[in-house]
Every structure is written in structure tokens, then in C-alpha cells.
Amino acid sequence: MHSRPARVTTLAPENFRSTVERRPVKIIAKGVGMDATSKLAAGSLSARLWQGSTPIRRAVLAGALSGFVSAGIGSRVVMRIIAALNPDRAGVMTDSNATVGVFSLGGTLSLFALGTTAGVLGGLAYLGLRRWLWVPPMWRGLAFACVTLFTIGQLLFEPANVDFQIFEPVLLIVALFAALFAVNGLVVAQALDRIHPETADSPHPWILRAASGFIVVVCLFSLVGLAGTLRTMVAESGTCYSARGGGNGCAVLTRDVAP
DSSP states (O other), X not given: OOOOOOOOOOOOHHHHHHHHHHSOOOOBOTTTOOBHHHHHHHHHHHHHHHHHTXXXXXXXXXXXXXXXXXXXXXXXXXXXXXXXHOGGGTTOBOTTSOBTTOOOHHHHHHHHHHHHHHHHHHHHHHHHHGXXXXXXXGGHHHHHHHHHHHHTHHHHSOTTOTHHHHSSOHHHHHHHHHHHHHHXXXXXXXXXXXXXXXXXXXXXXXXXXXXXXXXXXXXXXXXXXXXXXXXXXXXXXXXXXXXXXXXXXXXXXXXXXXX
């Protein structure tokens, strides 16, 4: 007895297309309720945003490191040096409500947090300014330190801050704090230039020179103002014995304290 061969039924191309058209396939993202196309588009947008923020994220990281080192640890070291240079001021109140010679864990942590936050802003500033600093790459850190010292430094070296009237010698104190600007500039430049180097494309030389010239002019004007500020600070140094705290001026004048 002979067996019959199996019958294979084929579907004509036009019938196959009509079957597919009658039964559309819709892919639903499990648990989300959005189709696969929208999900891929959202993922692609997130990836582009994350990739585009790479320079900012790296600048924040480099700035946080430099701020913690210079404005955090560095400021604490400078304060200890100032206290050692002025042993007769032990126990007096400073303009920031601190007591000279008394270690405060809360005050130290606050100083570290403030320094790190300021460093983040400095890192973002360096990211935007470094291509306009018309100096060789190895000098960018010091150039950025000069820019920040002659601009932001005006806020730090304020004659109304009675701490500069309490502690001496005022020029040495100013030099110590100015050195922290140099440390910050060197650290942030080395860190950011290493983890996120400057792109190869550069602005037109004339644009670069104009921007650099503008920065130099601003720094020169700030330097003149800083010189006048230092003159006032030197004239008033040693006139205050203790501060009221909270930026409220001098509480006890030096001439009112018995020798």
C-alpha cells in the first residue's frame, strides 16, 4: 500500500499581505503603556542629554575637588596660622561668630561644605573661561587664579570685615588667602584639563585676543581697587580687639583694653 505525500498549503504573497494588514501588530511596553517607538525616542533623548552634560559634570567634579582642597582645607590651615601669629587674641570673637583658638567640628564641616560649593562654581567658571585665557595650557591655572583673585577676591578682602582689624600682620594674612586662589586655580586646571581636555577647535585669533584683552583690562581695574582696599586695611589693622559677630562690626576696640 502506497502512502500519499503530505500536502503543503502555501499562502500567496497577496493573501499574506492582506492577512497582515487585517491583523496589525502593536508592541506595548510592559507596565508602561507606551509603544516601543516612544520608549526608544525617550531613551535616545536621555542619552543625548546625559552625553551633552559631560563637560558640566566633569567641571563640577574638578571644581568640587579644588574647592575642598583650597577653600576647605586650605582656609582652615590659614586660620590656624593666623591664630598662632596672634596669641593675644585667643578667646575673642571673630566676625563669623567663631572663637579664636577653639576647634568646632560643626564650623569645620560648614567651612568644607562652603568651600566645596564655591569650588563647583569655580569649576564651571574655568570651563567657560579657559579657552579665552591667552596663555599656554601649563599657565592656565595661574591665569585663572589671577582672574578670580582680582574679581571674586574683592568680596573676601573687605575693609568692613573686622577680622582684618583684629589680626596682624594684615599684608601677610592677605598673602596667605591670596595663595589659596593660586592653589584653587592650579588644582581645577590640572583636574579638568586631564579629565576633559579642551577641544581642538579654537576661536578666531582676533576674537581670542579681544576676549583676553577684555579680561586683562577688568583685572587691572580690579587690581587698582584692591590696592586701595589694602591701603585702608593696613591703616586700620590692630584697631579692633574683638568682634560682635555676624558681620555687626567691632565690639571692643584695642585702645579700650588694658595693656
